[in-house]
Amino acid sequence: MPELPEVEGVVRQIRPAAAGKTIRDVFVSDTIRLSKANGKEAIIKKMDADAFISRLVGAEISSVERRSKYIYFTMQKEREFLLVNHLGMSGAWFYVDSLLSITEEKFRRHVHVVLTLDDGNLLAYSDIRRFGEMRLLNGEADFPPLLLMAPEPFAEEALEHFLHMAERPKYSAKPIKEVIMDGQVISGCGNIYATEALFRMKIHPNRAAGRISRARKIQLFKAVAAILLESIDAGGSTISDYRNINGESGRMQDRFGMYGKKQCMECGTATKSLQIAGRTSVYCPTCQK
């Protein structure tokens, strides 16, 4: 499940492959077409497959950037527009000369969008569970949730934003884990990195945000940002379906102290898990208070 570090890795690989290239052709899978014909919003949002294709064909990809867990492809055609992609649970990009070059069958058989570039290669989007999204926008304002995202966690104003948001009344009674996973509070921190940051800080995931001192909140925010950076350096985490565009796995999962663990890596106590905001939250009942 790609979070900020995984998306960053993908963007760093897509950028040199895609930037400056022009899209010659676009393929959308029959699965997506059928799903949309049945009234579902499968991957391609708010637009039918043919409109999606005709808007993209002939566009030049002028830049590829990450914003939170989203990938922004800036396109130039008659006018500038954006292709905004979220990888959801299982989205993955491949830059290949042929779909047959995607060696892992479970990725190859779930390729749903293919951009044929003017260098003859393909940018293929695979999404096993189809929780990913693609939107064509004239700007962020066309999709208001983008405007509400917290600043990038490494931006100077991110800490102040975090404190301001986390101290709002609506968050004070909520479990701290739910608060740091809220994209309007911190960008890009999902279940994995929230779990790890709380473990490092020895904070119980269910502790009410309002019952954590400002000093501890500052430390917690810094722990989240540090772990995200560490993971970027390690090539991200590979949990189930994440691959980078070369089909490679990351290494950050080898450094987890808590996520997916049966025993605490610090004290050996059996870990516990509970549901917070609908997500499994693992913690050490001895270390985390």
Added chain:
DNA sequence: CGTAATCCCCGGCCGC
């Protein structure tokens, strides 16, 4: 208008 709860998009995977 803001907030909270529920629904939904899916197939790999696990346990029986």
Added chain:
DNA sequence: TGCGGCCGGGGATTA
């Protein structure tokens, strides 16, 4: 081998 149930990011919808 078959099959039911679980899991989850986050927007949309409903209350």
